[in-house]
Each structure stands twice: as structure tokens, then as C-alpha cells.
């Protein structure tokens with residue numbers, strides 16, 4: 217069910233971590249293609265901020281021609297100085313003119329660089345926000361099975377990690393490349409006309425260092441890619457040791473040493489791999505640095521020898537300045553190119569995630585009925601979770617009647633919650649079909665279906681938002697979002713008085729995660745979850761252990777509301793407590809994914825089967841051990 221990540225453009229899907237050997241020629245081709253992801257990022261930047269991107273491009277081009285201007289002006293200045301030295305007439309005007317131009321050039325460069333940097337920061341920030349937005353919006357379109365796939369979790373985690381800074385780095389390196397290509401070309405042309413050998417050596421000198429940088433970047437990328445799950449595990453242990461929900465068990469069970477042991481073990485693995493990489497990188501860098509130094513010295517020596525032959529001091533000055541500029545420009549250019557190459561490797565994590573197919577659920581055009589007339593029918597439905605060889609539900613057939621509350625009971629793992637999730641198409645049956653008033657679920661529009669099927673989940677979410685939002689989230693897609701509906705739902709679950717007494721009433725921050733938050737008891741959180749579900753205009757209501765955390769008096773009060781049959785609405789109540797089950801019109805009994813009994817309380821007691829044993833065990837004060845009903849599980 218979960219889609220495998222799509223292979224990359226060149227057929228090298230890497231989400232699964234598989235590495236394909238690459239020959240040297242294709243390595244070169246890929247290096248030559250390094251600017252392509254940069255150009256893609258430039259396109260994304262353009263879409264997220266046109267004015268900023270235009271500023272960045274213009275300033276980069278202008279900054280690029282500054283070194284050539286400086287070499288030319290320096291030569292002209294030196295010539296004016298020499299002319300002044302050889303002349304009996306005062307030449308102060310010329311000297312001051314060139315001096316002024318040089319000063320203006322220096323000042324102009326600084327201002328341009330500041331402008332470029334401001335525009336760059338603006339673009340980087342907007343670009344990162346734009347891509348982050350895309351990642352989160354994509355993540356929201358996955359099916360539940362995809363979200364539960366560890367490979368997709370790894371991919372998402374890598375994308376989220378890189379999106380904060382890689383696109384910005386790539387953009388800045390692209391701009392650097394543009395600037396340095398212009399600088400390199402213009403200064404190189406000047407130096408070539410002065411001394412081509414020096415020009416060649418100056419250009420070649422940084423190459424070994426840059427090759428080392430590329431190889432190091434590739435190694436870093438391979439290392440990070442291969443340990444995504446390890447990093448997620450580390451984050452998990454950090455979460456256990458820092459979040460209030462898990463900290464209570466960590467403290468009560470004195471689990472801190474266990475957390476620390478796992479945390480240290482994972483960190484030791486990560487640090488060990490980092491150190492091994494650092495040592496490998498060091499061994500690689502040494503010969504490359506030596507080679508770069510040798511080429512630099514050769515360039516300088518050639519320049520000095522050429523300088524001794526130079527007829528004019530001005531020419532010599534221009535050569536010396538141009539060597540320095542060309543070398544630094546070449547170094548920056550190669551650095552930017554290699555940086556782009558490395559960053560695009562990491563940025564692939566983002567693109568790889570964005571390329572994961574969504575396999576959208578097939579859906580029809582029909583609106584889900586506001587009122588159900590014939591019922592919701594399960595026709596020979598089977599379901600297995602992806603990757604599981606077992607049926608969670610097996611050949612299940614029954615009809616849920618409107619205007620009735622149907623309870624679902626069974627031992628742990630019998631498939632009750634799974635059944636509820638199939639109703640809202642959170643999972644798709646692997647066999648059989650579910651039809652509503654004779655129409656298959658897949659023929660309804662998915663948004664319409666989701667709006668009409670309302671849940672109280674067994675593991676409901678405690679939203680760290682305002683108390684009012686904890687309820688009104690149930691209304692986001694409804695035309696009428698009046699505050700009165702939120703308050704009415706709060707009253708129905710008996711929470712209104714409590715909420716009204718809070719410092720900011722319905723606007724009070726719920727939970728302790730953020731400043732000024734107010735913590736609720738487990739039962740109060742559950743009542744908010746029930747209110748969130750009840751506030752919706754649903755024609756199918758799935759309640760999975762909705763009163764598990766409630767005290768008996770509140771439960772009794774709430775059950776009146778929850779089990780009041782509504783005409784045109786199908787209600788499914790998954791429950792272990794018979795205080796709930798007894799209020800249902802009908803009970804479905806599940807055992808290891810199969811529907812084994814179906815009837816009202818009296819009928820099921822008369823059968824003397826699993827239901828009767830569960831009831832007797834509970835009313836006697838204990839439940840049967842797992843497997844006791846039908847053999848070992």
C-alpha cells in the first residue's frame with residue numbers, strides 16, 4: 217500500500233539507501249551538472265520572491281566585474297605614478313583622479329556586497345519557508361499506511377533536517393558561482409594577455425583542494441543517508457527524556473539510566489562514525505593540500521621570473537594583483553561549485569521526499585449522505601496491515617443500521633479499532649467492500665466522506681492549542697463555525713463550567729507545553745476529544761473507547777448523550793466496559809479478526825459464547841485472560 221519512493225531523474229532512487237556504482241565519466245558528468253539543482257533552486261527562489269531574486273542576480277553580476285575594474289584601475293594608477301615620477305611637470309591631477317576612482321570602487325564594492333547580502337538573506341529565508349511549506353503540505357496528503365512506513369518517516373526526517381539551510385546554501389553558492397565566473401573570466405582575460413603560464417598555474421592551483429572537498433562532502437552525505445533511522449532513534453530517546461508525557465514514566469519507573477544507556481550507545485555509534493570519517497578526510501586532504509601549495513608556489517615563482525622581465529613596473533603590478541585575484545576567484549569558484557555539488561546531494565533528500573508518490577485514494581463524485589437510510593454494509597471485508605502476513609479482519613459481513621447504536625466488543629487485538637478506521641477510509645479493505653446505502657465508499661468524494669464520519673479515537677490527540685480550538689477543530693470544514701456550537705458541545709460533555717472558570721475561558725492555552733498553559737486530567741482531555749467529535753454534523757460516528765478515562769458518574773451522564781440513537785445516523789461504539797455495551801441496540805462480537813457473534817445483549821447471553829463469558833468475567837470483577845475464550849492467541 218505504501219508507495220516506494222520514485223527513482224530520481226537518472227533512475228537512481230536512493231530512498232531505500234541502495235547505492236549504485238558510478239564510473240568516473242559519469243562522475244564528471246554529474247559534477248558538470250552541479251549547477252542544475254542550483255538553477256532549480258534559483259527558479260524556486262524566483263517563484264517565492266521575484267524582487268529579491270532579481271536584486272541578487274544583478275548585484276552578483278556587478279560584484280563579478282569589480283576585480284577586473286580594480287586591476288585595470290591599479291595599472292592605470294601605476295602608469296600615472298610612473299609618468300609623474302618621470303616628468304618634470306606636476307601630475308597630481310591624474311594621480312588624484314585614479315586614487316579617487318579606486319576609493320570609489322572600494323566603497324562601491326562594500327555597498328554592493330551589503331546589498332547583495334541583504335537580498336540573499338531575504339531570498340534564503342523565503343525559499344526555505346516555501347520549501348518547508350511544500351514538505352508539510354505533501355506530508356499531509358499521505359495515507360495513514362504511508363505515514364506508518366519507517367522508510368517514509370526516514371525520508372521525511374531527512375527532508376525536514378535539510379530544508380532549513382541547504383536550499384539557502386545552494387542559492388548562495390550559485391550566486392557565488394555567477395559572481396566568480398564573471399570575475400574569473402574578466403581577470404583571467406587580463407592576466408592571459410599579460411602572462412598565460414601564470415594564468416594557467418593560478419587557475420589549476422586550487423583544483424586538488426576542491427576535489428578533496430567534493431569527496432569529503434560525498435562521504436558525509438553517504439554517512440548521513442545511511443544513518444537516518446539511527447538519528448530518528450536518537451531523537452526518540454531524547455523525546456522520552458524531555459517530554460512531560462513520557463517523563464512521568466521515566467521518573468516513576470526510574471528509567472533514566474535506561475534512557476541514558478540507549479542515548480549514549482546511539483551517540484557512541486554516531487560519534488565513532490564521525491571520527492572515522494574525519495580521519496579518512498584528513499588522510500585525503502593532506503596530499504591535496506600539498507599539491508595545491510606546490511602549484512601556488514609555481515605560479516608565484518613564474519610570476520616573479522616574468523616580473524623581472526617586465527619592462528614596466530605598472531605591468532608587473534597588474535600581473536601580481538591579477539594573480540592574487542585570479543587565484544582567489546578560482547578558489548571561490550571551485551569552492552562554490554564543489555559546495556553546490558555537495559549541497560545538491562543533501563538537497564536530494566528534500567526532492568526525494570517530495571517525489572514520493574502519494575497514491576491518492578481513488579474517489580468518486582458523490583457527496584456522502586447527510587442522513588443514512590439503508591445502512592452501512594460490510595460485505596465480506598478483509599484487511600491486513602501493510603507488511604503484516606496476518607489478517608486484522610477476515611471475511612467480515614454485517615450491516616450497521618441508521619438510528620441504532622452498535623457496540624463492538626472483543627478481546628485485545630480482535631480488530632475492533634481497525635474496523636472503525638476502515639469506515640473513514642483511513643485504511644482500505646484488502647478484500648470485500650463497504651457500502652453506504654448501496655454505494656461503495658470509494659464512490660464518494662473523500663473530503664465529503666471524511667466530513668461526515670466523525671471519530672473519538674482510542675488514542676485521541678491532546679492539542680497544545682487553546683481549549684476552544686480543541687473543540688472547534690471539529691468544525692474547520694463546516695459552513696457554520698459559530699462559537700455557540702463549540703460551547704454547546706462543551707456543555708454536552710460537562711466541560712463548559714470548568715472552561716468558563718479558566719483565566720481566558722475558551723481562549724486558555726491547553727496543556728503545559730507552551731507558556732501559560734493549563735493542564736487537564738486524562739478524563740477532561742477525553743471529554744474535549746468527545747466534544748470535538750460531537751460538534752461535527754456526522755452521519756457516521758465511530759467512538760473507540762470514548763469513556764475509558766471517565767469517572768463512573770461522568771461516564772453515565774455522557775453515555776446518555778453518546779448512545780442516544782439519532783435517526784439517519786450510524787453509531788459504532790467500540791467498548792470493553794459493559795456499562796457502555798449494555799446501552800447499545802446491538803452488539804457485534806469479534807475474535808481474532810472474525811465476527812463471531814451478533815445480536816442484542818439478551819440474545820448473546822443466551823448463546824453462552826464469548827460475549828457471555830466476557831460479560832460474566834467483567835461483572836464478576838475480572839476479564840478472561842487473553843486466549844482463554846478461544847484457545848491460545
Ligand SMILES: Nc1ncnc2c1ncn2[C@@H]1O[C@H](COP(=O)(O)OP(=O)(O)OP(=O)(O)O)[C@@H](O)[C@H]1O
Pocket residue numbers: 364601602604608626627628629630631632633634635674
Ligand atoms: N498500525 C498498525 N500496523 C500494523 N498492525 C496493526 C496496526 N494497528 C493494529 N495492528 C494489528 O492489528 C490487529 C488488530 O488491532 P486493533 O487495534 O484493531 O485491535 P483492537 O480489537 O482494537 O484491540 P484493543 O482492544 O487492544 O484496542 C492487532 O493484531 C494489531 O497488532
